[in-house]
Amino acid sequence: MDIFLTVVNIVVLLVLLGVLYYMQKKHVSFSKRVFTGLGLGVLFGIVLQLIYEPTSEVVVQSNDWFSLIGSGYVKLLQMIVMPLVFISIISAFTRLKKASNIGKISGLVIGTLLLTTAISAGIGIAAAVGFDLKAIDITSGDAETLRGQQLEESLTQVESTTIPQKILEFLPANPFSDLTGARPTSTIAVVIFAAFVGVALLGIKRKNPEQAAFFEKIIEAVYTIIMRIVTLVLRLTPYGILALMAKTMAGSNLDAIVKLGKFVIASYVALIAMFIVHLIILAALKLSPAKYVKKVLPVLSFAFTSRTSAGTLPLNIDAQKSKLGVSEAIANFSASFGVSIGQNGCAGIYPAMVAVMIAPTVGIDPLSPGFITSLILVVMLSSFGVAGVGGGATFATLIVLSTLNMPVALAGLLISVEPLIDMGRTALNVSGSMVSGVVASKTLGELDTDTYNKDIDVNTPSSSTAV
Numbered sequence: 001m002d003i004f005l006t007v008v009n010i011v012v013l014l015v016l017l018g019v020l021y022y023m024q025k026k027h028v029s030f031s032k033r034v035f036t037g038l039g040l041g042v043l044f045g046i047v048l049q050l051i052y053e054p055t056s057e058v059v060v061q062s063n064d065w066f067s068l069i070g071s072g073y074v075k076l077l078q079m080i081v082m083p084l085v086f087i088s089i090i091s092a093f094t095r096l097k098k099a100s101n102i103g104k105i106s107g108l109v110i111g112t113l114l115l116t117t118a119i120s121a122g123i124g125i126a127a128a129v130g131f132d133l134k135a136i137d138i139t140s141g142d143a144e145t146l147r148g149q150q151l152e153e154s155l156t157q158v159e160s161t162t163i164p165q166k167i168l169e170f171l172p173a174n175p176f177s178d179l180t181g182a183r184p185t186s187t188i189a190v191v192i193f194a195a196f197v198g199v200a201l202l203g204i205k206r207k208n209p210e211q212a213a214f215f216e217k218i219i220e221a222v223y224t225i226i227m228r229i230v231t232l233v234l235r236l237t238p239y240g241i242l243a244l245m246a247k248t249m250a251g252s253n254l255d256a257i258v259k260l261g262k263f264v265i266a267s268y269v270a271l272i273a274m275f276i277v278h279l280i281i282l283a284a285l286k287l288s289p290a291k292y293v294k295k296v297l298p299v300l301s302f303a304f305t306s307r308t309s310a311g312t313l314p315l316n317i318d319a320q321k322s323k324l325g326v327s328e329a330i331a332n333f334s335a336s337f338g339v340s341i342g343q344n345g346c347a348g349i350y351p352a353m354v355a356v357m358i359a360p361t362v363g364i365d366p367l368s369p370g371f372i373t374s375l376i377l378v379v380m381l382s383s384f385g386v387a388g389v390g391g392g393a394t395f396a397t398l399i400v401l402s403t404l405n406m407p408v409a410l411a412g413l414l415i416s417v418e419p420l421i422d423m424g425r426t427a428l429n430v431s432g433s434m435v436s437g438v439v440a441s442k443t444l445g446e447l448d449t450d451t452y453n454k455d456i457d458v459n460t461p462s463s464s465t466a467v
Contacts, residue, residue: 002057009048009062013246016040017069020238030237034298037242038305044242045249054251066247070306073240076233077311082179083226084314085187085336086194091223092329093198094216101329101444102195108440109334113342114380116281116432120274120348121379125372127270127349128356131262135357170384187310187339230314237302237315244305252420263353264420270349271424278435285442287452295323296434303430304423309346310339312430320434325448326441334440338433340384345425345432346393347383351400352376358406378403393425394418 019040023033052059093102127133172178172189179190205212279289299319303312313335320331342348355375359366366372382399401408441447 002061005058006061010065012044013066013243016044016242017239020242031298033238034241034301037238038245038301041242041245042249045246048250059250063247063251066243070240070243070247073236074306074308074311077314080229080233081310081313082181082190084230085190085332086179087219087223087226088317088332089191089194090198090219092332093201094219095328104444105330105333105440108443109337109436110341112436112439113338113432116344117342117348117383118376118380119277120344121352121376123270123273124349124352125356125375127266128353129366131266133263133266133353133357135361185340187336191336234314241302241305248305248419267353267421268424270353271345271428274344274349274428275431278431281435282438285439291453295319296431300427300431304427307422307426309343309426309429313339316430316434320437324438325451326437327446330437330441330446334433334437338429338436342383342432343429345428347396348379350393350425351379351397354397355400355404355406362406393422
């Protein structure tokens with residue numbers, strides 16, 4: 001019987017995917033197809049939630065098959081992340097006249113990411129205090145206890161790594177290994193290696209322009225091929241979002257979410273507040289927040305459903321360049337750095353909220369100015385090297401709690417709502433990286449304001465995602 005019901009669920013998913021394919025054939029805009037996929041996925045997941053238990057064999061088997069579409073799409077995105085970062089940054093160098101511009105771009109992007117992370121930490125603190133969140137109020141079950149033990153085991157590895165060793169992790173000792181994404185800091189390592197190649201190219205331009213021109217032609221050809229691959233993969237976005245959302249909604253433990261409802265609500269209040277800060281920053285630059293929201297919603301929707309900042313990288317870069325008017329070099333730097341540095345949600349809000357919740361259990365007043373200042377500084381500095389995939393927030397929280405000498409096991413109490421909160425955190429991470437790109441581009445006078453202010457043609461897909 002379970003097999004029959006699983007087959008029925010698979011058929012329903014295929015029918016819904018067929019609806020999206022029909023919309024594609026009718027040349028419905030890319031954005032509309034993305035949001036249609038999101039809506040259909042939510043509705044289908046809710047129906048499965050109402051009919052079956054989230055842990056039932058039917059849901060487990062159905063989600064396993066749904067992963068062929070959803071997780072398969074995420075893997076395809078991850079497949080092109082490193083090649084895209086590498087070739088895009090080198091390609092950006094071919095359009096630069098001075099290497100000094102890279103220093104300015106990097107400084108502005110990283111500075112914006114760290115500043116917004118500090119602000120997000122402050123918002124996280126305010127949310128935890130405002131909602132009176134305390135770790136001692138949360139009931140611990142078997143799953144929570146096991147998670148706490150796992151965090152304590154992970155702490156050993158984190159504590160054994162000194163600050164100089166953490167900095168060394170950014171350097172690409174083996175760039176070919178980092179191109180496979182072997183380490184949490186691989187993205188930054190690839191960026192650094194690509195920057196070395198780019199700076200070397202600028203030097204060769206002055207000494208041997210013929211060889212430099214030949215190399216630039218090779219880079220341009222490879223870049224064209226990579227971007228074509230990106231376009232092919234991005235066409236699958238509506239289908240991927242539908243399957244991912246259906247799987248997430250069907251497998252969510254609503255009872256556990258209700259029990260930790262106050263923490264979930266507080267988290268999303270903080271996330272929304274920080275997103276509003278992003279819009280305020282844009283308004284301060286005399287850019288329309290409304291246009292920003294309209295243009296990046298498809299990207300944030302995918303980040304929300306997939307829960308991977310790294311997997312969202314191609315969409316991130318494309319949106320910055322084609323919709324927000326950010327220059328190519330800055331778009332690639334901000335998106336790439338944003339995967340592992342200054343993630344506003346995972347490395348900012350979440351660790352700050354957890355630290356405030358745990359502070360009273362070790363006799364610390366969470367409203368103490370000294371504690372708040374220390375927490376914000378630790379959160380900001382520990383945001384370097386946070387992986388842009390699932391688990392990044394946990395890694396950041398481990399560093400923050402261990403630095404402040406707090407028990408890490410209590411963070412395991414939130415395991416049941418981790419997936420739900422992680423969706424919002426990931427979307428905020430991606431928004432933060434895009435805002436850093438806009439800020440840097442606007443500050444350096446390289447923002448194409450005509451592209452930024454141009455209205456999206458709702459009847460025609462964007463050129464990068466045309467079908």
